[in-house]
Amino acid sequence: MGIIKRKTTVVNVVSNIAPFVLACPAAYSIYRGSIRALEYPQFVAAFAALGVEALGISAMNIALDMYTYNTQRKQNEMAAPTKMAVIAVIVYAVIAVTMTVIAEMVTGARYLSFLYPMAGMTGYFVLALRVTLNGIIESVQESREAAKLAREQRKAALSVSDSAQIQSENTRITNDFAQFAQSNGDKRDGRVNIRATIREFNAEVAKLNDGRAKFVSELRKPGTNRAKIVAEFMQSRGYDVPPESTLRYWADKLLREYEHA
Numbered sequence: 001m002g003i004i005k006r007k008t009t010v011v012n013v014v015s016n017i018a019p020f021v022l023a024c025p026a027a028y029s030i031y032r033g034s035i036r037a038l039e040y041p042q043f044v045a046a047f048a049a050l051g052v053e054a055l056g057i058s059a060m061n062i063a064l065d066m067y068t069y070n071t072q073r074k075q076n077e078m079a080a081p082t083k084m085a086v087i088a089v090i091v092y093a094v095i096a097v098t099m100t101v102i103a104e105m106v107t108g109a110r111y112l113s114f115l116y117p118m119a120g121m122t123g124y125f126v127l128a129l130r131v132t133l134n135g136i137i138e139s140v141q142e143s144r145e146a147a148k149l150a151r152e153q154r155k156a157a158l159s160v161s162d163s164a165q166i167q168s169e170n171t172r173i174t175n176d177f178a179q180f181a182q183s184n185g186d187k188r189d190g191r192v193n194i195r196a197t198i199r200e201f202n203a204e205v206a207k208l209n210d211g212r213a214k215f216v217s218e219l220r221k222p223g224t225n226r227a228k229i230v231a232e233f234m235q236s237r238g239y240d241v242p243p244e245s246t247l248r249y250w251a252d253k254l255l256r257e258y259e260h261a
Contacts, residue, residue, distance in 0.1 A: 023053040026100045030112070033103025037110045052096055052119055058126045059085070059092045066133055077140050080133050088126050095119050219251055226251035 027049040034045035063085035070080050099115050219226050227247035234241055241247070 019057075023056070026096065027053050029100050029103040033099075033112055037103075038113055048116060051123070052099060055119060055123050055126065056092050056096060058123070058130075059089045062126055062129050062133065063089050066129070069133065069137065073140065077143070078136050080136055081129070085126075085129050088122060088129065091122050091125075092119075095122060216255060219255055230254075 030052055031045045031049035034040040034048055035042060038045075040048065063082065066080035066082040066085050070082055073079065095115055095118055099112060099119070102111050102115075218224065218229055227244045230247045230251045231241045
């Protein structure tokens with residue numbers, strides 16, 4: 001593993017250095033041709049040669065960045081103009097090769113003065129592509145953040161709605177118990193004692209003795225209308241029948257109490 005790791009490190013270093021090393025001969029040709037044919041000062045010729053090679057790095061980089069962005073973006077998000085970046089790379093390649101060739105020609109080196117503006121225009125075009133890509137990325141990020149915020153707001157709204165619905169259901173069941181207990185005259189200190197009514201009803205079921213198990217088994221049968229069975233039992237004992245939701249609740253409560261008895 002150590003040998004493989006060292007080999008990978010060496011390959012990575014060489015891969016990073018090779019493009020710049022191989023660009024040196026072309027840059028030197030342009031540098032020498034600019035001094036010989038155009039009589040540029042050395043520092044101007046050096047900047048010109050380095051600028052041409054830097055343009056190649058910029059053009060290749062923006063093309064690869066746009067390609068990577070397009071492969072990772074969602075289908076409904078804005079696409080980057082990769083084709084325009086590819087055109088910029090091709091134009092740079094033509095200009096760089098032409099400049100390198102004519103820089104070595106004694107009579108043709110003077111045409112470098114024509115190609116430098118072309119290279120400069122290509123550089124402006126690459127810069128515009130970079131600005132465009134940055135704008136697209138910022139716009140997409142803002143859209144994603146806005147969509148995320150909207151999802152969180154909808155989620156929060158649904159949570160509040162669910163809580164309100166549960167609270168409303170609990171209030172309704174409590175009111176049903178209260179109305180039922182009040183109809184049977186079970187009050188204490190002006191307030192309805194719901195638990196006493198439930199205990200009284202359970203006591204009636206307990207009086208069934210062996211019949212209680214039969215009563216519970218009827219409630220357990222699949223497809224049985226538990227609310228109807230409890231309602232019939234309450235009617236036979238002279239109770240006022242509460243709403244169906246309360247009947248279902250009491251039937252489930254009877255089953256749980258019987259299982260833990």
